[in-house]
Amino acid sequence: MAKMTMIQALNSAMDCTMARDPNVMVMGEDVGYFGGVFRCTEGLYQKYGAHRALDTPIAEGGIIAAAIGMGVNGLRPVVEIQFADYIYPGFDQIVSELARLRHRSGGEFWSPVTIRAPCGGGIRGGQTHSQSPEGIFTHVCGLKTVMPSNPYDAKGLLISAIEDDDPVIFFEPKRIYNGPFYGHDVQANVATTWSAHPAGEVPEGHYTVPLGKAAVLKEGSDVTILTYGTMVHVAEAAINLSGISAELIDLRTLLPLDIDTIADSVKKTGRCVIIHEATRTSGFGAELVAEVQEECFWHLKAPIERVTGWDTPYPHAYEWEYFPEHDRIIEAMKRTLEAD
Amino acid sequence: MAKMTMIQALNSAMDCTMARDPNVMVMGEDVGYFGGVFRCTEGLYQKYGAHRALDTPIAEGGIIAAAIGMGVNGLRPVVEIQFADYIYPGFDQIVSELARLRHRSGGEFWSPVTIRAPCGGGIRGGQTHSQSPEGIFTHVCGLKTVMPSNPYDAKGLLISAIEDDDPVIFFEPKRIYNGPFYGHDVQANVATTWSAHPAGEVPEGHYTVPLGKAAVLKEGSDVTILTYGTMVHVAEAAINLSGISAELIDLRTLLPLDIDTIADSVKKTGRCVIIHEATRTSGFGAELVAEVQEECFWHLKAPIERVTGWDTPYPHAYEWEYFPEHDRIIEAMKRTLEAD
Amino acid sequence: MALSQKPAGHFAGDVEDHADTQSGLPVNKLYVPEASSRPGQNPDFSDLEIPPAGTTPKPQTDTHALDMQSLAYGLVRVLDDEGNALGEWNPNLSAEQMRQGLRHMMHVRAYDDRMFRMQRQGKLSFYMKCTGEEAIAVAQAMALEKGDMLFPTYRQQGLLFVRERPVLDMMCQCLSNSKDNLKGRQLPVLYSWKENNFFTISGNLATQFSQAVGWAMASAYKGEDHIASAWVGDGSTAEADVYHALLFASTYRAPVILNVVNNQWAISTPQSFASAGTTFAARGLGFNIPSIRVDGNDFLAVYAAAEWAAKRAREGHGATFIELFTYRSEGHSTSDNPEGYRAKNEAQAWPLGDPVERLKQHLIRLGEWSEEQHEALAEELKQSILQTWKEAITYGTLEEGPHWPVSTMFEDVYKEIPAHLRKQRQKMGV
Amino acid sequence: MALSQKPAGHFAGDVEDHADTQSGLPVNKLYVPEASSRPGQNPDFSDLEIPPAGTTPKPQTDTHALDMQSLAYGLVRVLDDEGNALGEWNPNLSAEQMRQGLRHMMHVRAYDDRMFRMQRQGKLSFYMKCTGEEAIAVAQAMALEKGDMLFPTYRQQGLLFVRERPVLDMMCQCLSNSKDNLKGRQLPVLYSWKENNFFTISGNLATQFSQAVGWAMASAYKGEDHIASAWVGDGSTAEADVYHALLFASTYRAPVILNVVNNQWAISTPQSFASAGTTFAARGLGFNIPSIRVDGNDFLAVYAAAEWAAKRAREGHGATFIELFTYRSEGHSTSDNPEGYRAKNEAQAWPLGDPVERLKQHLIRLGEWSEEQHEALAEELKQSILQTWKEAITYGTLEEGPHWPVSTMFEDVYKEIPAHLRKQRQKMGV
Numbered sequence A, B: 001m002a003k004m005t006m007i008q009a010l011n012s013a014m015d016c017t018m019a020r021d022p023n024v025m026v027m028g029e030d031v032g033y034f035g036g037v038f039r040c041t042e043g044l045y046q047k048y049g050a051h052r053a054l055d056t057p058i059a060e061g062g063i064i065a066a067a068i069g070m071g072v073n074g075l076r077p078v079v080e081i082q083f084a085d086y087i088y089p090g091f092d093q094i095v096s097e098l099a100r101l102r103h104r105s106g107g108e109f110w111s112p113v114t115i116r117a118p119c120g121g122g123i124r125g126g127q128t129h130s131q132s133p134e135g136i137f138t139h140v141c142g143l144k145t146v147m148p149s150n151p152y153d154a155k156g157l158l159i160s161a162i163e164d165d166d167p168v169i170f171f172e173p174k175r176i177y178n179g180p181f182y183g184h185d186v187q188a189n190v191a192t193t194w195s196a197h198p199a200g201e202v203p204e205g206h207y208t209v210p211l212g213k214a215a216v217l218k219e220g221s222d223v224t225i226l227t228y229g230t231m232v233h234v235a236e237a238a239i240n241l242s243g244i245s246a247e248l249i250d251l252r253t254l255l256p257l258d259i260d261t262i263a264d265s266v267k268k269t270g271r272c273v274i275i276h277e278a279t280r281t282s283g284f285g286a287e288l289v290a291e292v293q294e295e296c297f298w299h300l301k302a303p304i305e306r307v308t309g310w311d312t313p314y315p316h317a318y319e320w321e322y323f324p325e326h327d328r329i330i331e332a333m334k335r336t337l338e339a340d
Numbered sequence C, D: 001m002a003l004s005q006k007p008a009g010h011f012a013g014d015v016e017d018h019a020d021t022q023s024g025l026p027v028n029k030l031y032v033p034e035a036s037s038r039p040g041q042n043p044d045f046s047d048l049e050i051p052p053a054g055t056t057p058k059p060q061t062d063t064h065a066l067d068m069q070s071l072a073y074g075l076v077r078v079l080d081d082e083g084n085a086l087g088e089w090n091p092n093l094s095a096e097q098m099r100q101g102l103r104h105m106m107h108v109r110a111y112d113d114r115m116f117r118m119q120r121q122g123k124l125s126f127y128m129k130c131t132g133e134e135a136i137a138v139a140q141a142m143a144l145e146k147g148d149m150l151f152p153t154y155r156q157q158g159l160l161f162v163r164e165r166p167v168l169d170m171m172c173q174c175l176s177n178s179k180d181n182l183k184g185r186q187l188p189v190l191y192s193w194k195e196n197n198f199f200t201i202s203g204n205l206a207t208q209f210s211q212a213v214g215w216a217m218a219s220a221y222k223g224e225d226h227i228a229s230a231w232v233g234d235g236s237t238a239e240a241d242v243y244h245a246l247l248f249a250s251t252y253r254a255p256v257i258l259n260v261v262n263n264q265w266a267i268s269t270p271q272s273f274a275s276a277g278t279t280f281a282a283r284g285l286g287f288n289i290p291s292i293r294v295d296g297n298d299f300l301a302v303y304a305a306a307e308w309a310a311k312r313a314r315e316g317h318g319a320t321f322i323e324l325f326t327y328r329s330e331g332h333s334t335s336d337n338p339e340g341y342r343a344k345n346e347a348q349a350w351p352l353g354d355p356v357e358r359l360k361q362h363l364i365r366l367g368e369w370s371e372e373q374h375e376a377l378a379e380e381l382k383q384s385i386l387q388t389w390k391e392a393i394t395y396g397t398l399e400e401g402p403h404w405p406v407s408t409m410f411e412d413v414y415k416e417i418p419a420h421l422r423k424q425r426q427k428m429g430v
């Protein structure tokens, strides 16, 4: 075991899979020689060569198309989109092609591309370096969508994603690349570096965390919190600060969703608060509400609450007002508790 | 008043606005000389000239970008995307630019582009001529999303959309372009042509149907049906066939959503069935469930049901098995009725 | 014409704007391209510069793009109007090879005719012919190797004939029946045939052009010799994917052939909306890719250009961009009626003739073929297609079945069916 | 060099592949472009073909793209190494105009220096300089008219100086403070200034290049004479929007100037990943657009090219594609450290010099400027920037405020705030 940040863990996941399988390669803007603007692919160019840590032109649509073709021809490309905000020029190739190749060809063709994209705000990135577009991809059948919340999961899930024969959209909450984040101005009595955090303990070799399985991070009796990515830690802080007995579930994979783990918990607590950083309307929270009320209607003691980013672009100066902070989470938990 | 099909009504909306405002123009693939593959822009080229009914290269991203620039420079472009399935190459321009211009420029710049796109299945179009991507656009703040279900609304809403200073994504359910459709194999005792349907009566001149207002098409006491587009008619057939006292709400505009009309109804009936043709997971139905349970939790007597397309591509040979038919709707209504 | 020189000046289709004057208001100054003809007009292709057959020099396969730029503005032609094969680009095929090519083209045409008629009789939901463009797919497929990967559009059915896809299987795909290898999921003609390296055709235009480059990059990555070839229509060149294909192919010197099938029309939209007033081939030069404009109705010229490009790619010199100049002599699809947007007799006015007729004429001139043999072959193909059709419908039709079990629609969305899809399948009751 | 001829053959950056041999396994054959230099290497630009100043002929503004193709492969230069202005492209500006240009460039540089330092001191979240590229924005803005619409990237702050945007307003934008016209919504440097036709800069690369074409099409539609001008970086040329811009500009003969700022680097990625081994200007020729490669560090050459292109557009002849050959002599942004990916002294090895120094040298040679005046001006600008900075921070800073009232973030998402956003604003308690 070693101490790793999320960046190191992701790097290690790529390194491990590249070492085991010559068909695994990484590609994207600045990922080759330089090792990526967030340093996630650092050293891979030097270790595996220019063709396996491939710098590309700045054309997300071209990158994803090339990766699809490579995947069809036996490679396992791991694409980095420099910021999730810039995934849209490749949207058609993802939605119309990557997601549907296998189905439309009757199972003849498929392309096991993994697309990594740093997402989320809290780094003063303004509206074009802060977005969380995960919800959109969960509406596209044929894709799997993943977002880890810590180094251990990040590595294990990324290895699973790369080895998976279906395309995976792998969002990396960049706010917690270098350490857990409990919210602005929060003095939670918890680890503030990955090296002090239990999930910063990461095996150096190959291991997997399965896709499609949520993690119950904290058991509780009064309310179930469903969240993922950065917000897992903010939720943890909110729980600690409020003293509420909340069950905290880190979804890890959004699609396929681990509805069993979710439903078991909500049936127990009778209350549910869903948290994400993405804008509210038609975000993944909506799907979670829909699923939870379908599965647990008769157990619900209060309306399911959503705590999300507002339906505005992510504003540079009001980052912390936009960000779903612990106070909004605590209020939501309280509302559900007071409801019955 | 005249009898019009939906195609004629849409054509008339464009004609009326072009006649009143020299800055209104239509553009897209095959929309000029030929008048569109669905004939929605027929005659506009001949009446207003090649520059106001503008044929374009086959490049949805280029078309939308050009329209944005034109809109910034004072025009009101009405873009036709030949099939909603082909809107994705223009997705980045819509999401990153069109939707956010006004906000990011502090209100200095904006572009009142309307994007029309025929959507939905039931025409043996296979997976690339049948999609209903409306849900995705409702997650993008800054856009308004509309889908009419009949000629009268189609014309009134399209005029509102064109005259609106915000960008509008205007989906046209092509299955009902030429007549209402109650489902495959359904002998509903209702009009099967627009000329026999009350909503086929359309004023020839200028009028508007406001964006953001739903229509209660049928009052009922036991369950509220929320739907839009083609499914309005299928729902109507299901209601008629089942004899259930259902309140049928045609949303017309998905965003901004007319939550007041919805909540009033669900508070009255205590039950809700949501219907759309789009794939289920993270479809707009999820947002509707989330909103309804937030607003009406204490009035709900049964889980909210979603009747939707399956989470697969739209398959050519199994169109009617994919399509949310009346039997699935009736079952869902019954489930909610039997629930308490 | 010297290889490194290109003709200066304007091209056919480069028409002048006629702004209309509305008194008072400022005059619209937006230029909008025009069509080769519109209904009621007299089609006139006399402006087209068509160089005589056999006059274009043939460069070495390692020639730099700019040292052969005249080829992007000229037109490689081998067969002249009398059926002689002339010049450096003559691929010197054996009579047997040419008869094979002729047979494939006639086979495609017989197939198209039958399927079109079956659509008109309601047996198919949709169909698309490639009439007049048969040489493009057939000749190139013959020039490639079996291990080369094909990324076609919906108008290269000829590739399948050359690679000997059973016609029965093609028909079953079009019928979405119980023997359709795509399990009823795709529109007719959007074939897929993994076994012989024919990629699943997309309904979305141009998306596969750039994927083909990725495929070719992987071939180089793995140190293999297989190349990829991709096709796109003139109208579809406007899509971003074509730009990405050109850029990535050039940047990584991918072993790929990038073909533009310029059949003059994109549904109702003339090529003038995509060509930027120059040749399509010219676009490749801006990416440093050797670019060749070829008479697409000349079987021998198409073969020779493909052979040249394949050799170039296999030698490691990278991509070639080929514009195949042809004409879509029928409607866009069974949903289209071209009389709504172009002069009725435009197809007849098209000066480059018909690929079947031209190759036939050449073979007859060589004494290797005759009118009688031709007619007999046409009849034989027609009959065999008819027999196969009769067999095909025994496996079902779209409207009447049998199809694959409906439960199969939940398969292949993912490699394994995930729980939520299993639940949905259950809900459907299948 | 004759206008209609272009040099054949290879270009600098066209390096050969060195495949590594791994015993046993097939050898990777994928070509990957190389950089001009990497850390530890000795930067060497001796391969660059730099034609002498004054030698490029200047065509008429109605010249067809192919009749002036040599300009896409050459380099328009007016100022020679001794500071003489030579040749047909000399715009013959008055000394006063040139002093104005020099002042603007120095003003930009003084501003950049201050803002960069303020970022380093934590006052700004981010900043981007245009050091070494000042001539590009300043000279072109001077050559355009006020009614012409500008679609810049983040590296054309010079446009704002020429159009006399108050420096205070720019600083307030960068500070996201209470006087920021963008109400705290945008990253520093993503300015917008409607009043003087400077379009809101996008954080998404290249998206505005094709919007500019639409703007220009609307200008023609309305019969107006205003033109648009757009800029894109060398790396960003790879985005689809650039393709669309070229195609639409050519198809509709839009009155637009499409500029590529080739500063050799895109963060860590060398221009060889975007240039396809040829010039960027060459890409325009494939779209039939007159294309000119210009020494971007030569104020007079940039001015002349822009003036030519603007005249062409206003006369109704359509778009011009201009590659501005320059060098990004500093880091990509305050988040970047170029020593991680290029040789430390590459900027010093860059052979085209510095635009400020070159114009200064010319003015001094003309007797219209002196070292003393130059130093005094530099000091004056430095002081005025400092004073303005002091005022700017009185209106607030990002971290400490004051900002616009937080409730304003719900405004401008739509023209009117819809109910659901009003509800959210309420929930926020503001």
Ligand SMILES: Cc1ncc(C[n+]2csc(CCOP(=O)(O)OP(=O)(O)O)c2C)c(N)n1
Residues within 6 Å of the ligand: B029, B058, B082, B086, B089, C155, C203, C204, C205, C232, C233, C234, C235, C236, C237, C261, C263, C265, C266, C267, C328, C332
């Ligand atoms: C992305 C996308 N946009 C639009 C369409 C609709 N469409 C189908 S075929 C076609 C015309 C294509 O013309 P061209 O590329 O010239 O090919 P051809 O049909 O002439 O072979 C269009 C616009 C589509 N299938 N995909």
Ligand SMILES: Cc1ncc(C[n+]2csc(CCOP(=O)(O)OP(=O)(O)O)c2C)c(N)n1
Residues within 6 Å of the ligand: A029, A058, A082, A086, A089, D155, D203, D204, D205, D232, D233, D234, D235, D236, D237, D261, D263, D265, D266, D267, D328, D332
């Ligand atoms: C669509 C998109 N992809 C990626 C980025 C991230 N990014 C910002 S600047 C940059 C490099 C741009 O280089 P170039 O176009 O050469 O402009 P320069 O910075 O040299 O002026 C990249 C990759 C982005 N902003 N937008």
Ligand SMILES: [Mg+2]
Residues within 6 Å of the ligand: C233, C234, C235, C261, C262, C263, C264, C265, C266, C267, C328
């Ligand atoms: Mg065509």
Ligand SMILES: [Mg+2]
Residues within 6 Å of the ligand: D233, D234, D235, D261, D262, D263, D264, D265, D266, D267, D328
């Ligand atoms: Mg650059």
